[in-house]
Amino acid sequence: MSDKIKIQVEDVNVFYGDIQALFDVTLDIKSKEITSLIGPSGCGKSTFLRCMNRMNDVIDGCRVEGKITIDGENIYDADKDPVLLRARVGMVFQKPNPFPKTIFENVAYGPKIHGLASNTSELREIVENSLEQAGLMDEVKDRLNDSATDLSGGQQQRICIARAIAVNPEIILMDEPCSALDPIATARVEELMGNLSNNYTIVIVTHSMQQAARVSTNTAFFHLGHLVEFNATKQIFTNPSDKRTEDYITGKVG
Numbered sequence: 001m002s003d004k005i006k007i008q009v010e011d012v013n014v015f016y017g018d019i020q021a022l023f024d025v026t027l028d029i030k031s032k033e034i035t036s037l038i039g040p041s042g043c044g045k046s047t048f049l050r051c052m053n054r055m056n057d058v059i060d061g062c063r064v065e066g067k068i069t070i071d072g073e074n075i076y077d078a079d080k081d082p083v084l085l086r087a088r089v090g091m092v093f094q095k096p097n098p099f100p101k102t103i104f105e106n107v108a109y110g111p112k113i114h115g116l117a118s119n120t121s122e123l124r125e126i127v128e129n130s131l132e133q134a135g136l137m138d139e140v141k142d143r144l145n146d147s148a149t150d151l152s153g154g155q156q157q158r159i160c161i162a163r164a165i166a167v168n169p170e171i172i173l174m175d176e177p178c179s180a181l182d183p184i185a186t187a188r189v190e191e192l193m194g195n196l197s198n199n200y201t202i203v204i205v206t207h208s209m210q211q212a213a214r215v216s217t218n219t220a221f222f223h224l225g226h227l228v229e230f231n232a233t234k235q236i237f238t239n240p241s242d243k244r245t246e247d248y249i250t251g252k253v254g
Helices: 045-051 082-088 103-113 120-133 153-165 183-196 209-215 233-238 243-249
Strands: 005-016 019-030 034-038 062-070 089-092 171-175 201-205 218-223 226-232
Touching: 005 045, 005 201, 019 045, 019 201, 019 218, 019 226, 034 045, 034 209, 045 171, 045 201, 082 089, 089 153, 103 120, 103 153, 120 153, 153 171, 153 183, 183 201, 183 209, 201 209, 209 233, 218 233, 218 243, 226 233, 226 243, 233 243
Parallel strands: 034 201, 034 218, 089 171, 171 201
Antiparallel strands: 005 019, 005 062, 218 226
16 A cells, blocks of 8 residues: 555546547645546546546547656656657557567567666566566466467456566556456466566456455546546445445446
């Protein structure tokens, strides 16, 4: 458990053209904890997640207002480079998306681009350490030159997590990372999240309330672009303060 605030979000509004997708979102995300974002489809969870590494910048007509700071630095300041930001704030997507390259090259890609290794042995060390942290090294140690796309779906998702870790981020964003996985692969990724939260701040969008209850310390409930409630996960699931949260958790609204 950490008391240190890693990400501060103040009065964030997001627009896609004339349509407003998020309204005045304010919350603090603690360092080295797992924070879940839950809510019905189209409620703004993924839009909010993408605000934290400026992925919305690449969407035509998308505008973000408000302030998001990481360790006190406003990530939307004009002098902030989004490419460097995305090295600090890694992202794992809903569908595993390994590059059509070898397992080794997938994980080595980021460190090469960002110049994190000065020679081949350093690069190999980063790759092996990242695969180890992603709980994959034992499964692929003899297959590093095989194509990553030949792996199972669960292994591909852990390759994508290893790829995110390889550039030494501080924060990992996960957008429904288990929705394309079977229950066994999901359990592996959830266990992995728990281990990773010792070193990284993790924010996860999930459709599965059971998953949010299992993995996260804090949970934010979004509805129609509004942050309705943000509290300790146990509190949200056992004693929510807003009727909309209670209706969603008990299945009265989907």
